[in-house]
Amino acid sequence: MVKLLKMMRENQxxxxxxxxxxxxxxxxxxxxxxxxxxxxxxxKILTLISNPxxxxxxxxxxxxxxxxxxxxxxxxxxxxxxHGSSPSETAQFLFSLKPPMFKLIxxxxxxxxxxxxxxxxxxxxFIDAMALHIAESYIExxxxxxxxxxxxxxxxxxxxxxxxxxxxxxxxxxxxxxTRAQMVMESLLQxxxxxNSRFAILDITGxxxxxxxxxxxxxxxxxxxxxxxxECILSxxxxxxxxxxxxxxxxxxxxxxxxxxxxxxxxxxxxxxRTVTQKPGNHTPVTAPAAGVS
Amino acid sequence: MRTVSEQIxxxxxxxxxxxxIDLVHVRQRVRTWLSEERFTLIDQTKIVTAASxxxxxxxxxxxxxxxxxxxxxxxxxxxxxxxxxDHGPGIADISKAMKDGYTTAGGxxxxxxxxxxxxxxxxIQSSPESGTVVTVTRWK
Amino acid sequence: MERIPIxxxxxxxxxxxxxDLYDDLALRLQDDLSNRIAELEATGVLIDxxxxxxxxxxxxxxxxxxxxxxxxxxxxxxxVGMQPAVAITLVELGMSLPGIRTALNVDLGMExxxxxxxxxxxxxxxxxxx
Ligand SMILES: Nc1ncnc2c1ncn2[C@@H]1O[C@H](COP(=O)(O)OP(=O)(O)O)[C@@H](O)[C@H]1O
Ligand SMILES: [Mg+2]
Numbered sequence: 001m002v003k004l005l006k007m008m009r010e011n012q013x014x015x016x017x018x019x020x021x022x023x024x025x026x027x028x029x030x031x032x033x034x035x036x037x038x039x040x041x042x043x044k045i046l047t048l049i050s051n052p053x054x055x056x057x058x059x060x061x062x063x064x065x066x067x068x069x070x071x072x073x074x075x076x077x078x079x080x081x082x083h084g085s086s087p088s089e090t091a092q093f094l095f096s097l098k099p100p101m102f103k104l105i106x107x108x109x110x111x112x113x114x115x116x117x118x119x120x121x122x123x124x125x126f127i128d129a130m131a132l133h134i135a136e137s138y139i140e141x142x143x144x145x146x147x148x149x150x151x152x153x154x155x156x157x158x159x160x161x162x163x164x165x166x167x168x169x170x171x172x173x174x175x176x177x178x179t180r181a182q183m184v185m186e187s188l189l190q191x192x193x194x195x196n197s198r199f200a201i202l203d204i205t206g207x208x209x210x211x212x213x214x215x216x217x218x219x220x221x222x223x224x225x226x227x228x229x230x231e232c233i234l235s236x237x238x239x240x241x242x243x244x245x246x247x248x249x250x251x252x253x254x255x256x257x258x259x260x261x262x263x264x265x266x267x268x269x270x271x272x273x274r275t276v277t278q279k280p281g282n283h284t285p286v287t288a289p290a291a292g293v294s
Numbered sequence: 295m296r297t298v299s300e301q302i303x304x305x306x307x308x309x310x311x312x313x314x315i316d317l318v319h320v321r322q323r324v325r326t327w328l329s330e331e332r333f334t335l336i337d338q339t340k341i342v343t344a345a346s347x348x349x350x351x352x353x354x355x356x357x358x359x360x361x362x363x364x365x366x367x368x369x370x371x372x373x374x375x376x377x378x379x380d381h382g383p384g385i386a387d388i389s390k391a392m393k394d395g396y397t398t399a400g401g402x403x404x405x406x407x408x409x410x411x412x413x414x415x416x417x418i419q420s421s422p423e424s425g426t427v428v429t430v431t432r433w434k
Numbered sequence: 435m436e437r438i439p440i441x442x443x444x445x446x447x448x449x450x451x452x453x454d455l456y457d458d459l460a461l462r463l464q465d466d467l468s469n470r471i472a473e474l475e476a477t478g479v480l481i482d483x484x485x486x487x488x489x490x491x492x493x494x495x496x497x498x499x500x501x502x503x504x505x506x507x508x509x510x511x512x513x514v515g516m517q518p519a520v521a522i523t524l525v526e527l528g529m530s531l532p533g534i535r536t537a538l539n540v541d542l543g544m545e546x547x548x549x550x551x552x553x554x555x556x557x558x559x560x561x562x563x564x
Contacts, residue, residue, distance in 0.1 A: 136369075139369070139370070140369075140370040143369075143370050185522065186518070186522070189518035189521065189522065190518055192518070196538055196539065197538075198538060198542070220522070220525045223530045224521035224522050224524075224525045225521070226530075226536060227516050227521040227525065227530070227536055228517075228536065229516070229536040229537040229538040229542065230538060314457050314458060317456065318454050318456050321454060321488065322454065336518075336523070339487065339517075339520060340522075340523050342487070342488050343489075343490050343523050343524075346488060346490040347490055347491060347527075350457075350490075350492065401491065401495075402491040402492075402529065404491045404527055404528045404529060405491060407528065408526070408529075411526050411527070412523065412527060
């Protein structure tokens with residue numbers, strides 16, 4: 001359909017104007033996305049469609065030649081997701097190109113009814129294919145945004161802090177589900193390597209309750225840390241959680257626990273050869289390095 | 295028209311499992327695919343480890359076989375499927391073989407049970423006539 | 435025949451595993467280490483696995499065997515540098531290598547072995563009960 005492409009090239013301005021008028025008529029939500037932006041997107045799409053690489057045909061939207069159009073549709077879908085448009089609004093953007101195209105074909109191309117039908121059919125299918133593509137791109141982009149937001153939230157909720165040279169703490173606050181427990185595990189182990197810390201305190205004072213799966217995650221974290229050469233101390237276990245752990249038949253002898261974060265910290269200092277003492281006549285506690293370990 | 299939930303195989307490859315060096319190739323090839331497809335480092339490590347276990351089983355208990363590796367796509371979601379097959383003696387008691395620590399060959403008995411934990415889906419078929427097929431899948 | 439080199443520093447033996455281990459290579463390392471420990475009356479063995487991308491049940495068992503053999507020959511073994519992803523996977527696989535001493539890196543591992551040889555407190559990590 002070389003004729004169709006030529007027609008589009010020659011009438012690009014008119015197509016654009018008609019398309020944009022059509023879009024206004026069906027009242028797209030202009031509070032979400034500016035006219036200028038819509039106009040720019042429509043213009044780009046028209047330019048790309050009318051000037052494809054040689055031997056690219058409208059009959060096959062999945063061919064290599066339409067890659068730039070597909071990329072552009074993906075870019076538009078990303079901006080629509082960011083503006084909060086719905087998937088149907090996003091697809092409607094392309095469907096609105098049909099009336100101006102059909103009008104132009106009727107006016108300029110036709111010789112026989114058969115040919116008219118064919119041209120309209122090809123155009124119709126091409127625009128449908130584009131709309132389908134943008135709808136799928138929209139869903140893909142939205143999934144990505146959601147996944148990223150979830151990840152960011154998880155990261156914010158698992159801050160690993162260095163208490164002392166070689167001693168890390170991860171105070172977990174809020175309910176732990178399996179995904180978050182996994183995240184806790186990964187960030188703690190990563191931090192151990194990055195900071196070369198031999199001691200890691202996992203403080204769960206802020207965790208109201210854990211289920212079996214989460215308790216197992218915590219234990220796996222402790223075991224994995226040991227395999228890497230670091231020691232984990234579990235602190236702040238609530239009575240209910242202690243019951244869950246015992247109920248699981250987990251041997252608490254394998255895990256070092258302390259009731260409070262401060263006690264766990266003291267233990268870690270002690271194990272790394274340091275002690276906390278109080279200067280006479282001074283109520284500020286200070287740390288004096290003991291023998292050997294740097 | 296492509297629907298969002300349809301499962302498509304986007305790539306696949308078959309590797310032989312006849313020698314110890316083949317085991318190394320299997321691990322390396324799976325790793326290459328996973329890093330090309332941007333699986334997280336932890337997912338990569340879990341999947342390669344499961345592949346190593348199951349390929350070794352096909353070699354040691356099944357007398358050699360092959361691995362078919364396929365990349366799956368369901369909408370925007372990607373996954374990898376590994377199918378290990380051999381024509382060995384089969385597994386007499388599958389439910390026993392799936393238990394931690396069960397081994398008939400002085401191994402650790404963690405290959406089957408461990409791979410099941412490392413992957414999202416695990417399927418096993420075995421008979422004395424046709425040998426053993428283990429299919430595992432992990433979604434990104 | 436391909437072999438993993440074993441380095442000697444005083445009474446300590448040091449092995450760095452960088453290649454993807456095939457099974458015979460791992461078994462050969464186990465043999466070589468046993469012989470060298472006896473021959474040199476080594477007091478400690480350090481195995482650096484920071485270059486290993488996976489540890490499966492076979493490699494895990496080989497490491498455990500090496501540690502057990504060394505103990506019989508009166509030498510301590512410490513495995514250092516296991517990557518977080520490897521550690522997580524190994525735990526999930528069901529191997530927690532309870533009999534193996536570990537340390538974060540070569541320096542800490544060497545420090546532990548030196549102190550173990552002179553009877554001092556270790557800096558490595560082991561399964562200990564309170
Ligand atoms: N492909 C196979 N063909 C025959 N038997 C198998 C196969 N895979 C596993 N098995 C049987 O299942 C048992 C458990 O396998 P696995 O969990 O991998 O432990 P391991 O290999 O250490 O023995 C094996 O000892 C063997 O008897
Ligand atoms: Mg096995």
